[in-house]
Amino acid sequence: MTALTDFDKRLLNLLQGNLPVCSRPFAHLGEMLETTEEHVLSRLxxxxxxxxxxxxxxxxxxxxxxxxxxxxxxxxAPEQLADVAQAVNRYAGATHNYEREGRYNLWFTLLTPSRAVEERILAEVAALPGVQNLMSLKAHKRYKINVQFKLH
Known part of the structure; x- marks a missing residue:
């Protein structure tokens, strides 16, 4: 992996919170960075x-x-973790699927348009070979943070 250039760092800093909502956002970023749309796209x-x-x-x-x-x-079951992760990834509403240490070793978030769809998907996931237990942890209150990395 090659090191980030100063231009790459400036581009990534801008991209984290300032992607313009317009017909040609990368051209606008290029103007902000005093370069071309093509250069921005090639670097990305x-x-x-x-x-x-x-x-x-x-x-x-x-x-x-x-x-x-x-x-x-x-x-x-550890020997079926990769297969279960791939099966979960096929659901359009599954996001942030990741392995963790401990008894509950695969975690993901699920967004669905209804409770019925959620229940169907969770029943399907619970029935996958290797799934021994499933917990659905609903949020009672949402706390949002905005993480941006300042690249120097």
Whole structure:
């Protein structure tokens, strides 16, 4: 993996909280960074290829859009963890799927348009080979933080 250039750091700092909402956001970023849209896009492609960047996107207020969410903790037989993780990833509403140490070793969040859809998906996940236990941990109060990394 190559080291980040000063330009890359400036680009990533801007991208974290200042992606313009316009028809050509990368051209606008290019203007802000005194370069071209093509250069911005090529650097973003390289940063993604090198593993510095996973995705560029927006956050929506899922509750306001009619969705409900829950945090799911799974106890999965270690030899079937990868297969269960892949199966979970196939659900459009599954996000933040990650392995953890301890009894409950696979965690993900699930956003669904209704309680019925949530219950169906959780029943399917609970029935996957290797899933030994499932906990659905609903939030009672939401605390949001905005994490931005200042790259120097």
């Amino acid at each position: 492609d390289a940063l993604r290829s090198e593993g510095y960047l996973r995705r560029i996107g927006t956050f929506f207020n899922s509750e306001r859009l009619g969705y409900q969410g829950t945090l799911i903790a799974l106890e999965v």
